[in-house]
Amino acid sequence: MDDYALPFWVHLAVVTVLVGGAVKKVLASHLSAGPTLVAWLGATVLVERLWAFCLPALLLLVLLGLAYRLCWRSRTGPPTAILPAEGKAVLITGCDSGFGHAAAKRLDALGFEVFATVMDLTGDGARELQRTGSSRLTVLQVDITQPQQVQQALLDTKAKLGLRGLWGLVNNAGVCVNFGDAELSLMSNFRGCMEVNFFGTLCVTKCFLPLIRQAKGRIVTISSPAGDQPFPCLAAYGASKAALNLFTDTLRHELEPWGVHVSTVLPSSYKTGHSSNHTYWEQQHKQLLQSLSPALLDEYGEDYVTETKDLFQSFAKQANPDLSPVTGTIVHALLAPQPQARYYAGPGVGLMYFIHSYCPFSLSNRFLQKLFLKKKLVPRALRKQSGLEVGLDLDHLYNNNNNNNEEKLQQL
Structure with a gap:
């Protein structure tokens, strides 16, 4: 079982992504759910069959990557038919x-x-x-x-x-x-x-x-x-x-x-x-x-x-x-x-x-x-708080203690 731990988790992750993607696309799609559901479930079955042939996990991921690339090219490539622009x-x-x-x-x-x-x-x-x-x-x-x-x-x-x-x-x-x-x-x-x-x-x-x-x-x-x-x-x-x-x-x-x-x-x-x-x-x-x-x-x-x-x-x-x-x-x-x-x-x-x-x-x-933005600074107030927590803002801490002592003396 230990020898197959990594392939098993890779397989589980791939199937989860495919099934989750199918459900999400069906719920969010404004088109007919049938073709989308069939396509994704078909891909899931394909993964299961490939796994049954004991393909290594890395090879399986490579095949899935190539299939995704081909599908992406078919979607984003030049259209086979295009409407004329003249008169529009x-x-x-x-x-x-x-x-x-x-x-x-x-x-x-x-x-x-x-x-x-x-x-x-x-x-x-x-x-x-x-x-x-x-x-x-x-x-x-x-x-x-x-x-x-x-x-x-x-x-x-x-x-x-x-x-x-x-x-x-x-x-x-x-x-x-x-x-x-x-x-x-x-x-x-x-x-x-x-x-x-x-x-x-x-x-x-x-x-x-x-x-x-x-x-x-x-x-x-x-x-x-x-x-x-x-x-x-x-x-x-x-x-x-x-x-x-x-x-x-x-x-x-x-x-x-x-x-x-x-x-x-x-x-x-x-x-x-x-x-x-x-x-x-x-x-x-x-x-x-x-x-x-x-x-x-x-x-x-x-x-x-x-x-x-x-x-x-x-x-x-x-x-x-x-x-x-x-x-x-x-x-x-x-x-x-x-x-x-x-x-x-x-x-x-x-x-x-x-x-x-x-x-x-x-x-x-x-x-x-x-x-997007790789910020290094945090707001000044947060920097001051952080300084107090690590004991860096000693002057501010000293002033606070003095103020507290003065208030206690006044109360007495």
Whole structure:
């Protein structure tokens, strides 16, 4: 029995993952449970049969890894059939820079009629789209937090489409207005993220839904893994994306009878917007320090806040400048006959979700902290407490004892 202890536990772990994955996918799937259940149970039986042939545990794991890789390639590889782009119209929000700007260019090159919304018609991003885009590309100035501007964009779009519907809506516009611990973030920061990332996207989606339903088209929303997982120091941003993810998932169920496909794109870290702008990070840091009360700043410490800023800036520098994985998933979501409900765009996102979904909370939590912000400092108040526990803060301890003695003398 001892000789087979390790293979037995490896076998048990593999079967547990397969069966647990089957149950979870069936419960969470918005599609028919039958094919998913059959596939996972079939894989479980296959593992059992392979084990019966006394294959070594290491070889079995290698075979399972190869099978997973082949399945992943079949899911993410180029589609065998793709719908034509010609004659299809799509509206993309947030095209001043980043994913929206790159997607507008790529979809225009594919033959889409593109309506690209920007915050500033005189900005560099808008001018570049107007200069390099085809005659099919229309740039519209829209602040998605202003319902009047969204309604005007709807009227402008209808005027160009005539009796046609809108094939695609790409909800890309979004902001991350600050960084730092939730306690250090102003309520205005939380409201700012919600206003753009959730309520703004909600307003655009509701306004353009009749045109999407008319065309039996697609809705593609650019979200973030921060909406599903607790990234440290991104509470305001993550909360808004969590609301957006739930809204998008609900919308997918509701629009299925209408023949409308709804997809969510979850990118990894990319260089977009102000992420590589040193001045931007310094301004954010300065504004955060100025907004804190003296008592709160003393408890956390300015060095703690500065370290957070430096870590965010360092993380942004390492971000991928190639946005093509994200624009590629947008194209697939718009043109695939059966688009996926969720796209993991970029290296590491699928692994992150696998660990988050299947591993114990303690392990996934540690993985997330090590992956994102590797903080070395703790808040100043905790450092003081730690110093007291190991007898390092002797002056503070001495003062406390003196105060206690004085109080006792006064009582006497």
